[in-house]
Amino acid sequence: MNLTDTHAHLYVEAFEEDREEIIERALAAGVKRFFIPAIDASYTKDMLALKxxxxxxxHLMCGLHPTHVKADYEKELEHVSQQLAKGGYVAVGEIGIDLYWDKSHLQEQTDAFRRQIRMAKAHKLPIVIHCREAFDEIFEVLESEKGPELRGIFHCFTGTYEQAQQAISYNMKLGIGGVVTFKNGKIDQFLNKIPLEHIVLETDSPYLAPVPYRGKRNESSYLREVLKKLSEIYGNTQESIASATTTNSKEVFGI
Known part of the structure; x- marks a missing residue:
């Protein structure tokens, strides 16, 4: 089994006590590749230490998370630019728009999203998108930035079938994690209409743990529960889905 967790915040405080054990459990579960999204400058040191x-x-990403776009976001974007210039990053993420917690910084979030997309293009890197209650706003930016150089992952995809098709039209893979195991997750109702070539697996650990761990701290070894659910949805073996989604992740990240 060769699984890829395309989205795991392994450097955050939630793993401070047992990070090594969690990584060992993931390896034992067949997770061989970990892609690590950024939040803001305050975590860069811990991310680099993990690497x-x-x-x-x-494999590290660099970016400013939309919920961390505040009044000082210009300073944060300069940090992203400086880090990307140093090299060693595999994507710009996670970036996007989040209107669930706070709508007051929509203009700043949109500006930060667009500018980081352009940074990704300049460095020939994919993007990893965070979208919460902001599909229309996200798609508006992607529409204006679309082209062969725009590519990446729509992280934690929770939209409709039509929104999935639209995301795919912008060269995005759909990041599928614990939500697909939720009774009210809804994406399980249409996912089998989406060709497997457009899917990658993720945990978003320590968040969004799949059933039967829902409500607990998520970890990369729980990717097996997501894999199990996708095996049911697609009617394919777990091994074939693990192989296909890892291949898809290699296509996105180039490694």
Whole structure:
């Protein structure tokens, strides 16, 4: 089994006590590749330390999370630009628009999203999108930035079938995680209409743990529960889905 967790915040405080054990459990479960999204500048040091400790396993992204776009976002974007210039990053993410918690910074979030897309293009990197209650706003930006150089992952996809098709039209893979196991998750109702070539797996750990761990801290080993659910949805073996989704992740990230 060769699984790829395309979205895991392994550097955050939630894993401070047992990070090594969690990584060992993931490896034992067949997760061999970990892609690590950024939040803001305050976590860069911890992300780099994780990469140094596990250089073959961990692949870092760089970006400003939309919920962390505040009055000082220009300073944060400068940090992203400086980090990308140093090299070693595999994507710009997670970036996007989040209107669930706070709508007051929509203009700043939109500006930060667009500018980071352009940074990704300049460095020939994919993007990883965070979208919460903002599909129309996200699609408006993607429409204006579309082209062969625009590509990436629509992280934690929770939209409709039509929105899935629209995301795919912008060269985005759909990041599928714990939500697909939820009774009210809804994406399980149409996912089998989406060709497997457009799907990658993720946990978003420590968030959004799949059933039967829902409500608990998520971890990369729980990717097996997502895999199990996709095996049921697609009527394919777990091995074939693991192989296909890992291949898809290699297509996105180039490694």
């Amino acid at each position: 140094r400790k596990y250089p073959q396993l961990m």
